[in-house]
Amino acid sequence: MLKALKPYLQSMLAQREMTFWSDRAKRARKMDLPTLRDSRNKARALKTQLDDLLYVAEGRLALPMEGLNIFPTPHGTDWSWRPELWRGPLPVKGLASVPSQSKLGEEITLFHDCNYSELSLRQLRNRREEDLAPYGLRMDVFAFDGSFLSLVINLPKDAITGLTKSHLIRVSAIVETEKPLEIFGRLNVVHGPNTEQVVRELPLNQKEVVVEFDMAYTNLNEKRVEKAWLDLIFEGPEMNQVVVRDLTFARCPRAEM
Template sequence: MNPGTDWQWRPVSLSGTIQPAILEKPQVGCGFGPELTLWHDCPDCALSLRQLVGLGNPDYALQFEGRDFGGEYLSVSMNLPDELLADLGPFHVLRVDGAFSATASIIVYARLNLVQGPNTAKILRQLGEPIDGQGALRLAEFDLAYADISPRAVDRAWLDLILQSPGQNTVTVHDLVMSRHPRAQF
């Protein structure tokens, strides 16, 4: 675990084999592995999602390939584990670190969703500059002191990784790690 963190997580799809390892022309809301759900607005589903194996550290990656993608967004939702929710509150900062590559320039966002009863707090962050080429390291932080959450427990949480206007592009997520950091009290 990295210094200064009290919890960290890597999605199963980036840390072990999942089945099926490829989705061709996935429908909206299609599941991929035990924790991922794919969302998009492409009318003809002109895309594929695959898990790549044996690439290094980590050994797995996720690759999105658009073929005449006619929509504006492609998103993968990742259910966050219950361990994150224990004592989660305004005294935490959640951080997402990722390694990406893309065949054409693309903007990637991370959106944290926190459910408390009937309310869902949503926090959107752009993952730095547009990704263009290999070896793009990006991060986003979510300071929960500024989130619209109450003092009661968080019931459920998920992270959306959103690719804006994927078009004809191949985007690879080589790594993605979420960590939780206690923040200074004020």
């Protein structure tokens, strides 16, 4: 009973507090000086707390909302997805000196063949006004003595349910780099004993990168599709910082040829 009344009581106390200070403000010009001085000191203390609340509230409310999964998709889209790392906070925010096959969250895995890892991964909070994704991924690469570096994003079951050769899978990303490098996307689709692979280079000269993987140019066995994932492959990544502000997927029918 008391728990149910708590919001009501808090509301009443807040209203009484507001009425009290409204009355003090109206009487300020006619107050005796000791009362005015006491009111001023209390008002300053309250203002400090209110300023702190407003600072935190305005900062948090200006950020993209956690869990947000809204983004533009092509006409006719029958499946779309933003991976968990870009949607909400992960239990483990980052990894340093990352060994190969390390996971950040349940969907992202880093692969490399370095003898000594000078790589780090970290989830960061997006704070720019134009960001739709609440979170982003930062990868710092220092010395790199390997021959390959890739991030693997495992696609959910929904991505391959009903997948046919008439589908396009579209990947959109917002990528920032300290210095130019090449990034390739490789879509892998397992069907029975075979794996179809489609490779596209990400055009990093664009603010938002968009690439499409056309299933019509594969030998996909539509009845045996088992799983799919995307490799993001980084060429010459040493001494660079890569920030993936957003990463989204959409599946839609291709135009008839």
